[in-house]
Amino acid sequence: MVLRALASPLPIAWVTADSAYGQDNRLRRMLEQSGVGYVLAVPKSQFTAGCSRIEGLFAQAPDEAWEKISCGDGAKGPRVYHWAAVRLPAVAEFDYQGEVPYRMRWALARRSVSNPDEIAYFLAYAPLHVTVQELVRVAGARWAIEECFQAAKNECGLDQYEVRRYTGWYRHITLAMLAHAFLAATAHQAGEKGAEQVRRPGPSGSQWRRFGDSWQLVFPGPRT
Known part of the structure; x- marks a missing residue:
């Protein structure tokens, strides 16, 4: 599925996934061969260059190496963590064009602000x-x-299937995601329509009227 997505005309710059995929060396090599960047979660026991376990790279990191950065907004506001990053040695087979490097490898650690013992790792x-x-x-x-x-x-039964073969699973997943895309687009359109109705002036005595995307003051015509 990943190869089919990469072969499609869709613009794909990054791949991200949890540690179940991040620890798969074959997936990482496939993305590197395709020239696609990734940030993949890995377990703390993940082997990496210079250390037998990735957690060892950050065990002695000084306090100033940890930077407070938001990785996006959540239901309760920005998701802020302490992050530290280490550049890893380049691999000539994948990271160089001729003798010039054009790609870099990183190891990242994400530490909870409220619980410093809670650390996640990424390659x-x-x-x-x-x-x-x-x-x-x-x-x-x-x-x-x-x-x-x-x-x-929750809304389309994405995980409610009982199939034995890939073809049946693929059909179910495709239809469920298509249904979810339809619902998301419909909800977005309904939200825009509702907002427009809220902005629309009621039958008041105001002389302001909406014309297209702008508001104009309408003066009464001459009395006869």
Whole structure:
């Protein structure tokens, strides 16, 4: 499915996923060979260059290495965490064009502000001049995807299937996601229509009238 998405005309710059996918070395290599950036969650035991476990890279990080950054808005406001980032050695096979590097590898750690012992880890593969803030933004985009899946489960039965073969599963998932897209678009249109009705003036004595996208003051015509 990932290869089909990459082969489509859709513009794809980043891939993000939880640790169930992030720890899969084959997936990471496939994305690197395709030239697609990623920010993938990995378990704390993930092996990485220079350390047998990724948590060891950040165990002795000084306080100033942790930067408070929002990775997107949630139901209760910005999702703010402490983030630290480490550049990893480049791999000549994937990260160079000739003798010039054009991609960078990163390890990231996300630490809870209220509970410093709660730390999540990520591996990233990105363009050479990407910023840590951009990597954090990509990592945070996964929450919106998870919320979309949860809404599709609640409203369209995304996870309510009993199939034995991939074809049946694929058909069910496709129809459920199509139904969810329809509901989302319909809700958005209804919201815009409702907002327009709220803005529309009632039958009052006001001389202000709406013409297209602007408001104009209408003067009464000459009396006869």
